[in-house]
Amino acid sequence: MNNKARSLLWNIRQFSTLLPRSGALRIYTLGFCRPEVIHSKWNPRNHLLNGFDEGLQPSVRYLFQDKFISKSVDGCTQTKGISHAATFKLDRILCPRRLSFDAKHSFVSDGTSDHDLMKTNFHHTSSEDVLTKKTRPTPVNYKKLAQECNSLGDVLDTFSKAPTFPVSNYFLAMWIIAKRISEDKRRFEKQLMFSHPAFNQLCEHMMREAKIMHYDHLLFSLNAIVKLGIPQNTLMVQTLLRTIQERISECDERCLSILSTALVTMEPCMNVNALREGLRILVDQQVWDIKHIFTLQAVMKCIGRDAPSALKKKLEMKALKELGNFSVLNSQYMFEVLAAMDHRSVVLLNECSKVVIDNVHGCPFKILISILQSCRDLRYQNEDLFKSIADYVATTFDIWKLKHVIFFLLLFEALGFRPPGLMDKLMEKVVQEPGSLNMKNIVSILHVYSSLNHVHKVQNREFLDALASALTGCLHHISSESLLNAVHSFCVMNYFPLAPINQLIKENIINELLTSGDTEKNIQKLHVLNTCLKLDESTYKSVHIPLPQLPLSASYPNAKLAEVLSMLLEGEGCFSRNVQLPHNYHIDFEIRMDTNRTQVFSFSDVDASSATNMQRVAVLCVPKSAYCLNSHHLRGLMAMKLRHLNGMGFHVILIHNWELKKLKMEDAVTFVKKKIYSDEVLPTTDTTV
Template structure:
């Protein structure tokens, strides 16, 4: 049996020596950047010495090549046994013939063992693997070297120049680098760079390469590439963008959480098209499937902004439930972003909004201006009002007032006005700044200030007259440039604030301007309403110089604006006679009164409408107007009437009425008995309750 073994080894030696044309030499690959492990290549002579001189002379050491799915020969006793290795096995290592690192990333391992074993079939596999390993490492080295070169580029054209020199590097990497450079540019500079990009000779080549690589690169890289192209400003209808959209559609099932996030951000900023709509539909299906596996709140919010307002209600409900479950993970920033995410979905989740409001209010300091504006705009879109949140924002701006620009505070007040929120301290502070810095106000700012203070019916006890003078003088410089509509809006706001500058009224009442306003198709109903109100002010307010001015306006219909059956039933419970009040009374100047009563001057008795003059002289009869007003006629969370209602009350008093406001929302919250008590207290004076009881009994 020993003769057989000797014959086999001799035969093996002859066969290996016959590979003269193959260069098997053991060398070390030089790596100047020290980024790779040493690579071994074998040459005929070294391998012969290694296998036979060392292995045969030293009976206690041998070479073993452990590779996946390979056969090895092992000497057991006097016979040679053949067996297979299907897995990589790490055994104790003896003395290596050449120093090298202990960690290997190739599939072949060179190790010493006490038993002589030689694998001839695995030898060629080892060589091929080593050459493949060398090729991969060289590619990796090129990638690292080129990536560092790309990072040194200062413009998008520089990146294209680099692509011309090294076209084998990932095309996606070049485009992503372009966006990293472009996002730090101004819009004008980006527009100029984009033009240079289109004119660069390598741009078309890069685009073609991107389309070729789209189906083979990692999906995450493809998503970032598409996002980069859109942000750079490549037109969406180009062939490149449409091809990438189609490829993403085909590979959408490969999306992980990061891909979903990037895709959502991309679709959010893209215009509507067939491919975008199809991709958004696919994204909705994918979100519906993977919603419970999402780990990051920011990813969830990004997808909420992307799926849009027309997403199925069931999907919106799932997202709401998912967000509520993750509330304990919310950071203050997550809470701030949730307002915009819900508004983008057009989904009013009171539970989420309330919880986020609490966290935002508790961490409001340091919140940037743009985030405050976004949250307030989202509250308006969702018709959501939260007194604690609004107060926290207003208090924050008030306490840090000096660090805010006037236009920033004006922007916050503008959104507060749309939400009917009146913060007295902030509005007073801003009014003082307007007096000090009126020279910095432009036409738009002045009109915005007038609208805010007139809508919220806000007056400053000490600064009113000074405020009117400053605002009037500031706007007077723009009077020749004011459009007819802006002139009307300015005059209307002045009338609401009970200020009547003659120069503006004279300008408005010119025949050509009135005709232009009446013939306008834009905001025609609003224009007619404001003209009616200004006309009423001319006749009912103390403006002697302009009383003779007449505006040719249409008469309004005598039909009631709305029915107040609930209040009517409560009045019947109190008075027990329909003859004691009138309903839906139309008055001059386009005014309606829901209910009219005739009472004595002390408001202790109610007289029948037809017989009131027979009971007492006209001077002793008090006309009482019950005006039913909705909740939005008052400032939020207060009983302070807004500008339009306040002006109506002034005019009704000028017409001889005692005005009683009835908040319909408060009435609806009460049962009948409580509502009767509430309205009775509104109508009768405190000393009249015994008499009032007679009518109610």
């Protein structure tokens, strides 16, 4: 018997074992065979968000692609006018071996033509098929399932009774249920989900169906699985990641959005990194074809901080091109997107800021916080944007929780922006309701007000007293570091509460701070405490905390200012550079003048330096960071330094680095001369020395 005849007989035998007496069979992934009517008019790509569960079936694989059997079966001869045929849908996983046929051999009777085969009717309308249609399981609708079930376990129970394809519906239903329940209940439901007997079976089905499932369904499944808290290192998640990699060429714009959303929440691993690299290549090719803004933003957020700068620039240009189509939500979300990809596009941020300012009223708390956090991460400072948010919060102060207001102020402090109206509102609330403060609130408020050096014109003393009283009530359970942070903030504001300081200077507390936690930062704050107790008007001048000596910070006085002083004072004998002072202070330049600041004394002139009318002048070069944003309001630590230098007998002159840098040498000499000499008398250089 030749090979062709052997192949023919083998295939007929295989087919006869599978062919039922009537109707058609669908082979399920669980191995169950159930009768089913095959419909010809079904959409092979039912979208997930448009009720893909209605009429959803796996890919149809006909045993005979273009030929049908037309021979006698059970003694009945099939005539030329064939009206129906038996077809099969086979699961690729359970039936990996496909029947093969020789193209030269046809399984059609001699009297059947190709034209007759074109008239074949796929709708089997026999009475038996009507009965099988009633027994066919209806594909599950994930939205309906989420409405009918009250817990994740209910979904798994439904799956175990009658599994249907695709199983992504069950994961989606569980995620919808998980979103609508409380955090505590969600945690409990997830524990029950992992211990449910049908959960492992559901995961096995997911892995088997991954290769035949529509690509967008596969991506939705991954997104739901990750958000349900299933560990990323499990075989199922890694299988999905690998399958998505293999089929990434099927990714369209909709799939790009789903995949980007899923990858953003995933931790780096080999498969995630490989998939992200593939996504970057795909985005680089398709960026100009993206039509939806939210898809563009999802992709921008996903590509990561380490993406090539050329790709980031291309995405920025695409966003600028679509700027006219941005909605208010798009503009608000763009801050978070740019921060996620670590790309500071000032033009894009400025345009989005205008939209945020115009629509700030009614903006949710989470969005406002996200905008401020993104500005902090991108080092983007827009005073108009910050002022509009601060004014909105101050205007609607009564509708905000205390912790929300404090959160806003912490972000403003990180941005260097001082909102006086909002800070005054909070001071009034603290004075009126000091009992509403907990320990965390107290430490945060003290940090913000000391850092931004905010002082109320009327209620400042009452405000500090209220905070000190509230802090005293928390001393029995406050940690050593929190106590140090609070007392440090009080000292910066020149306020010394007795009970907290007495608690802090205990030997066991000091030893704990010097040996645990961030010891370097603790030592610096304890040095500030020591300095304030000595130089400020406090009752603790005799207290000295033994601390390790801080290393002297390297100081590089402004070279241009040194040249200006040399020209102005005709030589370097009349000023000194980088002067180290007690209590770890140093000044950039020191000049010795008379008390009226009309005459400069030389350092070599002993008589002049010992004169009773001598005034020591400290010239400090200060950066913009020493001031609050776009203002001349000094921040807390610099204000404390000026206070202490004045206490040590210095007259302090501040020279702004950014202003001096812009001036030519002649203008710089005039600028510094006006700063040094008294406003009443501005003598020439010749008469000064």
